[in-house]
Amino acid sequence: MPKVLIIEDEASIRAVLKDILNDQKELNLDVQEAKDGSTGLSMLEAENFDVVFCDIKMPKMDGMELLTQAKQKGISAAFIMVSAHGTTELAVDAVKKGAYDFLQKPPDLNRLLITLRNALDKNKLVRESVSLKKKIAQQYEIIGQSASIADVLKIIDKVAVTDARVLITGPNGSGKELVARQLHEKSDRAAQAFIEVNCAAIPSELIESELFGHEKGAFTSAVKQRIGKFELAENGTLFLDEIGDMSLSAQAKVLRALQEKKITRVGGDKDIEVNARVVAATNKDLKKEIAEGRFREDLYHRLSVIVIKVPPLKDRKDDIPILIDRFLDEISFNYGAKRKKIEPDAVKLLAQNEWSGNIRELKNVIERLVIMSDSAISATDVKKYL
Numbered sequence: 001m002p003k004v005l006i007i008e009d010e011a012s013i014r015a016v017l018k019d020i021l022n023d024q025k026e027l028n029l030d031v032q033e034a035k036d037g038s039t040g041l042s043m044l045e046a047e048n049f050d051v052v053f054c055d056i057k058m059p060k061m062d063g064m065e066l067l068t069q070a071k072q073k074g075i076s077a078a079f080i081m082v083s084a085h086g087t088t089e090l091a092v093d094a095v096k097k098g099a100y101d102f103l104q105k106p107p108d109l110n111r112l113l114i115t116l117r118n119a120l121d122k123n124k125l126v127r128e129s130v131s132l133k134k135k136i137a138q139q140y141e142i143i144g145q146s147a148s149i150a151d152v153l154k155i156i157d158k159v160a161v162t163d164a165r166v167l168i169t170g171p172n173g174s175g176k177e178l179v180a181r182q183l184h185e186k187s188d189r190a191a192q193a194f195i196e197v198n199c200a201a202i203p204s205e206l207i208e209s210e211l212f213g214h215e216k217g218a219f220t221s222a223v224k225q226r227i228g229k230f231e232l233a234e235n236g237t238l239f240l241d242e243i244g245d246m247s248l249s250a251q252a253k254v255l256r257a258l259q260e261k262k263i264t265r266v267g268g269d270k271d272i273e274v275n276a277r278v279v280a281a282t283n284k285d286l287k288k289e290i291a292e293g294r295f296r297e298d299l300y301h302r303l304s305v306i307v308i309k310v311p312p313l314k315d316r317k318d319d320i321p322i323l324i325d326r327f328l329d330e331i332s333f334n335y336g337a338k339r340k341k342i343e344p345d346a347v348k349l350l351a352q353n354e355w356s357g358n359i360r361e362l363k364n365v366i367e368r369l370v371i372m373s374d375s376a377i378s379a380t381d382v383k384k385y386l
Contacts, residue, residue, distance in 0.1 A: 001028050001029070001030045002027060002028070002029055002030065002050045002051070002120050003029075003030045003032070003047065003048065003049045003050050003051075004021055004029050004030070004031045004032070004049065004050065004051045004052070004053070004116075005031075005032050005033070005034060005040060005043060005044065005049045005051075005052045005053070005077070006018060006021075006031065006032070006033050006034070006052075006053045007033075007034045007036070007037060007039075007040035007052060007053065007054045007055060007058070007063070007066065008033075008034075008035075008053070008054075008055045008058075008082070009035055009036055009055060009057075009058045009059060010055075011035070013055075013105075014033050014035070017053060018031050018033060020109065020112070020113075021116070024113065024116075027116075027117075027120070032049075036058050036059055036060045036061065037054075037058050037059075037060055037061030037062060037063065037065065037066040038060045038061045040052070040054065040066060041061065041066055041069060041070065044070055044073075044075050044077060045073065045075070048076075048077075049077040050077060050078065050119075050120055050123045050124075051077060051078050051080065051100075051116060051119045051120060051123065052070075052077045052078070052079045052080065053080050053082055054066060054067065054079055054080070054081055054082065055082050055083065056081055056082070056083040056085075056090070056094075057083065057084075057085065063081055063082075063083075064081075064093070064094065064097065067079050067081065067094065067097050067098060067099055068097055068098075070098075071097065071098040076123065076126060076127070076130075077123070078100040078119035078120075078122060078123045079094075079098065079099045079100055080099070080100055080101050080102075080103060080115055080116070080119060081094045081099045081101070081102045081103070082102075082103050082104075082105055082107065083102075083104060083105060084104070084105040090102070100115075100119050100122065101115050101118075101119065103115065140177075140178050140181040140182065140185070141178075142156075142175065142178050142179070142182060143319065143322055143323055143326050144316060144318075144319035144322060144323070145318065145319065145322065146311075146316040146317075146318045146319045148311040148315055148316050149311070149316055149319060152179065152308060152309075152310060152311075155306070155308050156179065156182050156183055156186065156308070157186065159183065159306050159308075160182065160183045160184075160185075160186035160187045161186070161187060161188065163277050164305045164306050165258070165277070165278050165279070165280075165302065165303055165304075165305045165306070166180075166183060166279045166280070166305065166306045166307075166308060167280050167281070167282070167286075167300075167303045167304040167305075167306070167307050167308070168180060168279065168280070168281040168282075168307075168308045168310060169281070169282060169283070169286075169307065169308070169309050169310065170281075170283065170309060170310030170311065170312070171283055171312050171358055172283050172357070172358065172360070173313075173357045173358035173359055173360030173361055174310045174311065174312055174313065174358040174359060175310055175358075175359055176241070176281040176283075176310050177196070177239070177241065177281070179281075179308055179310055180194075180196075180237070180239045180241075180279045180281060181194065183237070183279055184236070184237040184239075184277075184279075187237070187277070189235060189236050189237055189277060192233075192234070192235045192236030192237075193232060193233055193234075193235075193236035193237075194233075194236055194237050194239065195229050195232050195233040195236065195237070195238050195239065195276075196239045196241060197210060197211065197229050197238070197239065197240055197241065198241045198242055199240055199241060199242045199243050199244075199245050199246045199250075200241075200242035200245040201242075204247040204249075204250070207246060207247060207250045208249070208250050208253060208266055209222075209226065209228070209266050210228065210229060211228050211229050211230055211250065211253070211254065211263075212228040212230060212253060212257075212263045212264065212265055212266060213225070213226045213227045213228030213230075213231060213263075213265040213266070214226050214228075214265050214266035214267050214268075215265050215266070215267040215268045216267075217267065218265070218266045218267020218268070219266070219267070222266075222267065225265075226265075228263065228265065230257060230263050230274045230276055231263070231272065231274060233274075233276035234274060234275055234276060235275055235276070236276060236277070237276065237277045237278075237279055238276040238277070238278050238279070239279050239280075239281070240254075240278060240279070240280040240281070241280075241281050242281065242282060242283065243280040243281065243282050243303070244282040244283070244284035244286055244289055244294075244295060245284075248294070248296065251295065251296045251299050252296070252299075254278075254299060255296060255298060255299045255302060257274060258278060258299075258302045258303075259302070261273060261274055261275065262274065278303070280303045286300050286304075287300075312355075312358055313355040313358040313359055313361075313362060314354055314355055317351050320347075320350060320351040320362070321347050321351065323359065323362060323363075324342065324347060324350060324362075324366060327362070327363050327366040327367070328340060328342065328366065328370070331366065331367050331370050332370070335370075340369075340370050340373065340375075340376065340377060341375070341376040341377070342369075342376065342377040343376055343377065343378050343379065345378070345379035346369075346377050346378055346379045346381065346382045348379075349379050349382045349383070349386075350362070350365070350382055350386075353386065365385070365386060368385050369381055369382065369385055372384075372385050373385075
């Protein structure tokens with residue numbers, strides 16, 4: 001039910017406005033009143049309102065001061081300012097201070113209702129956006145309290161605010177992508193794109209086109225120009241996952257891009273300046289790959305300004321109960337079901353497993369247990385479905 005607050009010092013105007021809003025049965029509004037600005041601010045601090053109709057000329061605290069304080073306190077309600085002495089300058093000033101709109105008394109009924117509906121729609125979108133961002137942030141949160149994970153988090157905090165290139169190492173399923181995401185989210189580039197390239201999943205003959213783009217006619221299937229990942233990550237972060245699987249020819253071009261901050265599209269002859277922070281990850285021993293001639297040593301040194309080693313799950317077993325809790329929450333939310341309980345003996349048994357597939361394997365097993373077990377996950381279930 002959308003909540004609307006009317007802040008107005010004249011009781012008769014409050015009553016009329018409340019009657020108008022309550023007549024909009026299809027909106028199903030919860031309409032509340034405040035007789036002055038200070039009372040209104042207290043109500044806004046105590047409850048979440050979607051829309052506020054706020055008079056400008058009031059005792060104790062006028063509407064403009066109330067608007068300013070509300071925005072400083074992070075109150076997200078859409079403010080519709082109302083005044084009998086409206087001027088263009090006043091309306092502009094109100095919008096600059098964060099008001100959604102400005103209405104002059106007595107307000108036109110149609111305009112008032114249109115403004116209200118638009119404000120409700122906007123506030124709904126804003127809250128959905130905030131909720132979505134929180135879900136995304138939780139999706140890429142690094143969970144754990146073990147010493148090894150604490151060390152990883154400390155390095156992330158130190159390095160994220162710089163533009164230093166980072167090489168993330170660790171076995172499959174250990175969370176290398178989460179580290180890359182955290183480096184991006186905690187950097188000055190967080191508002192820009194995070195572009196991921198799985199070097200192992202792209203055929204060697206296509207990797208250069210994927211990274212650098214191509215011009216129309218560069219090869220048989222190039223029917224139009226394509227922008228590469230380096231350009232798409234402009235001012236953001238380019239994450240080169242499984243870089244140990246990249247071909248030597250592509251490695252040479254990536255090295256040039258890092259050295260000169262320039263790329264050339266396949267089939268093109270024009271240098272294009274690029275500004276993307278490059279973060280790479282691998283599950284391979286790159287020093288061994290260098291010794292065997294499969295990876296360029298000069299590229300390794302360009303990529304590994306900072307090296308972050310993500311530990312396997314077997315080296316951070318203290319984190320397994322915490323991870324289980326998080327996965328149970330996520331899975332129950334995704335399925336729209338009640339969170340399933342897990343018995344202590346089941347947790348103990350899961351913590352004793354070696355987890356060759358690391359966190360990815362643990363999450364898959366928890367999902368399997370949620371689906372296959374009855375009212376609660378028992379040690380018997382773990383033995384059966386592990």
